[in-house]
Amino acid sequence: MNTKIQPISDGIGQEIINLDNVNILELDKEQIVSLFKSDGILLFRRFDVDTDTFKEFTNLLSIDFRNYAGGAFSRRVINGDQTLLSVNDFKSEIKLHGEMYYQQNIPLMLWFFCANTPLADGETTVCDGRQFFNEISSSTKELFNKKKLKFTVSISKEEWQKKYQTDNLNTLKEICQKNNTHLIVNDDQSILIEYICPAIIPSRCGKYQVFINSLLPTKQLSSKILKFEDNSEIPEEVVFELNEIAEKITTEISWQKGDILMIDNTRILHGRRAFADDQRDIYIRLCSPAFSF
Structure with missing residues (x-):
């Protein structure tokens, strides 16, 4: 099948690029699953995809689609489907995070779809939580091992x-x-x-430690609600260190219309750069993989 596979950027993900009018619904599912298991994030680009095709494609690889009950933001429902939501409720930057890590019941997998590109900016940011863990200083790792995060x-x-x-x-x-x-x-x-909840979790396979949580955007947007479980403050120098690491290892995805992004929400953190226009329209679906890890 005439597609090209290349890394999204140095060290993260795979990009599956359509070279010759391939129907996205006819891609090799086993190959997609294999790439997803090894990399945790896939970008499908230059396929002829509309909202209905996006739903059909995601239905092939996912189960347990869910609404956004309990979510931190207000999200517009698309075409009356509670499992298809816009992520454009405001335009400011959102720091790297795992989706809904302020509650126990998280979606294990995320799908993003570019229904319309922004005029400028508004890139989605991503990084690998395994790499993030490896970059954290041993003193901060020790602190997170001793103390869990508490959202109030x-x-x-x-x-x-x-x-x-x-x-x-x-x-x-x-x-x-x-x-x-x-x-x-x-x-x-x-x-x-x-x-x-902990700031650091074991990977699904149990071989790695993963830094994935909602710490950075919570500190950015609603700082007072997040402390350690003993009610002590998270030191400013720790938040500074984490933001420094995030910027160092972040990959930016500049959206093209019809792009689909597939994310392992137990490993890959995501966020967003600020944007100013009303053109940007990115949809999300929250679910679980229809295959075992």
Whole structure:
């Protein structure tokens, strides 16, 4: 089949480029799975893909598509499909992170689709959490081994009903229980939620350590909600070190219309550069792989 495979950049991912009108739905699934397992991130480029084809292609390789209940941002639903969401709710930079790592129940796999390119900027940023771990100083590794991260968020009744897509307190309690999240309900039905998790996790195969979490964007956007589990502050020099590493090992993906990005959310961190125009339209699907790791 007439495609070209090359690294996305030095040291991360593979780019599968269409050279001759190949139908993306006819690509060799076994080859895709093999590349994905070894690299954790694949970029499909120059295929003739619209939103329906994107959904059809992702359905071939994924299961357990989910909505964004419990998510940190507001996301526009595309064509009435709760599993197809826009990621353009605001335009500022988002630091590297794993998707939904402020709760236990994360999507194991992510798909991004470029429905429309930005006029300028707005690149998606990615890096390998294995490499990130290797770059961290031993003193910071030791700190993260001793102390877990703790997210503490106060949410009004109206806000949690929107965030968790329910107005039923018992449903909310079930969601929090499944996510290992401590829930306090106040008299006015506003809530306080607390979630504790490690900053570093073992890889799926158990051979590697992976730095993947929601630390950097939380420190960037809502600094007060994140501390260590003993309520001590995360030192500024540690956050500075992590941001320095992130910039050093980040790969930027400049979107082309129809691009599809496939990401292992247990290994690859992603983020976004700021942009200013209203043209950029990137969609996301949250799911699990339809194959074993």
